[in-house]
Amino acid sequence: MSKPPKQLNLSPATRAVQALHMIDERTGAVSPMIDLSSTYARDENYDPRQPYIYGRSGGQTVKHAEAVLADLEGGKASLLFASGMAAMVTLLETLETGDHIVAPQIMYHAGMTWIHRLCEKRGIEATFFDQTDPTALSNAVRDGQTKIVWIESPTNPNWDIIDIAEAANIAHGAGAILAVDCTTSPPSTTQALALGADIVFHSATKYLNGHSDITGGVLTCANDGAFWDELEEIRTLQGSVMAGFEAWLLIRGLRTLYLRYERASASALTLATHFQGHKAIDAVLYPGLPTHPGHEIAKRQMTGGFGGMMSILIKGGEAQARDVSRFTQVFVPATSLGGVESLIEHRKAVEGPHSIVAANLIRLSIGIEDVNDLIADLEQALERAE
Numbered sequence: 001m002s003k004p005p006k007q008l009n010l011s012p013a014t015r016a017v018q019a020l021h022m023i024d025e026r027t028g029a030v031s032p033m034i035d036l037s038s039t040y041a042r043d044e045n046y047d048p049r050q051p052y053i054y055g056r057s058g059g060q061t062v063k064h065a066e067a068v069l070a071d072l073e074g075g076k077a078s079l080l081f082a083s084g085m086a087a088m089v090t091l092l093e094t095l096e097t098g099d100h101i102v103a104p105q106i107m108y109h110a111g112m113t114w115i116h117r118l119c120e121k122r123g124i125e126a127t128f129f130d131q132t133d134p135t136a137l138s139n140a141v142r143d144g145q146t147k148i149v150w151i152e153s154p155t156n157p158n159w160d161i162i163d164i165a166e167a168a169n170i171a172h173g174a175g176a177i178l179a180v181d182c183t184t185s186p187p188s189t190t191q192a193l194a195l196g197a198d199i200v201f202h203s204a205t206k207y208l209n210g211h212s213d214i215t216g217g218v219l220t221c222a223n224d225g226a227f228w229d230e231l232e233e234i235r236t237l238q239g240s241v242m243a244g245f246e247a248w249l250l251i252r253g254l255r256t257l258y259l260r261y262e263r264a265s266a267s268a269l270t271l272a273t274h275f276q277g278h279k280a281i282d283a284v285l286y287p288g289l290p291t292h293p294g295h296e297i298a299k300r301q302m303t304g305g306f307g308g309m310m311s312i313l314i315k316g317g318e319a320q321a322r323d324v325s326r327f328t329q330v331f332v333p334a335t336s337l338g339g340v341e342s343l344i345e346h347r348k349a350v351e352g353p354h355s356i357v358a359a360n361l362i363r364l365s366i367g368i369e370d371v372n373d374l375i376a377d378l379e380q381a382l383e384r385a386e
């Protein structure tokens with residue numbers, strides 16, 4: 001007689017690669033089936049056969065991807081959305097007139113635009129705090145009035161680091177929840193819920209999927225309950241759930257998350273180190289550099305690498321910076337981030353005249369190509385732009 005199986009304590013990397021080892025019962029398929037159905041037949045008692053009723057509340061493939069994400073974040077549950085913004089808008093939809101929200105001065109641009117809209121249309125108040133000042137967040141929260149503290153770390157596109165554990169203490173002290181935009185620090189490097197966050201947000205369009213072929217967003221909670229039920233209800237009523245095929249692509253992308261993020265982080269550090277002090281560059285902004293002001297906190301809360309996102313300030317000014325982003329041959333001049341292919345972007349040109357981003361700032365999303373090709377490409381673009 002064989003012994004009973006020994007329970008293994010598998011690492012998150014293994015659980016991600018195997019998408020929670022959900023082998024299809026009927027066929028044994030190792031790659032999960034795709035559920036594209038928009039509606040679900042009931043049984044002879046008129047009960048749902050499975051917890052699926054209608055596509056707008058999410059089918060099997062969506063729930064499978066959510067299970068993988070909740071597991072990797074160490075959370076209670078996850079909800080997937082058609083885009084990152086759809087997920088963020090759903091969370092902000094819980095705010096009522098008179099409520100107060102706190103967010104960083106530099107944060108995802110469309111997210112800030114939506115907060116401004118809420119302030120104008122709904123009578124919600126917002127305070128944007130200076131994320132480079134360690135005392136600014138505690139001065140920004142209002143006891144009993146602040147409902148959501150929203151932070152992003154590292155903050156796009158300067159890559160300032162916000163101390164998540166400290167932000168959680170401040171938010172909870174004021175009676176607010178802490179939501180963290182971890183789009184550039186996925187669960188392979190940052191476990192925001194373990195650091196005290198109540199909700200983790202990701203644009204799944206970026207690292208989680210990693211192949212620039214879907215848009216998606218996800219919220220994951222530390223604790224479910226009435227607030228979480230409200231978020232799910234808003235998603236069902238708004239119809240902002242992710243579609244089945246996108247969820248399948250996301251599962252496929254998640255299986256290589258750890259590998260991709262590790263490689264992007266290693267290449268980014270090599271690049272940052274190479275270009276720091278370069279004659280055509282004023283500064284390299286990357287939390288993995290020991291000279292970065294947030295490096296010590298980043299070491300504590302980004303345990304699986306500092307990521308592939310960095311910015312460089314080009315000597316000269318706006319014209320040279322624009323030229324560098326036009327002259328690369330490997331880096332693709334496009335918005336977005338966290339994909340396998342490296343991207344380059346002149347942020348000011350994209351954000352428009354109201355942008356407070358430095359005019360000579362170039363944002364790089366380091367992909368998983370050969371790092372020597374990336375270095376050679378930037379070198380030739382810098383030389384041509386001089």
Ligand SMILES: *Cc1c(COP(=O)(O)O)cnc(C)c1O
Nearest residue numbers: 083084085108183203205215216
């Ligand atoms: C892209 C992004 C978002 C928005 O996500 P979409 O999928 O584009 O809607 C939010 N926050 C950060 C940091 C992002 O990079």
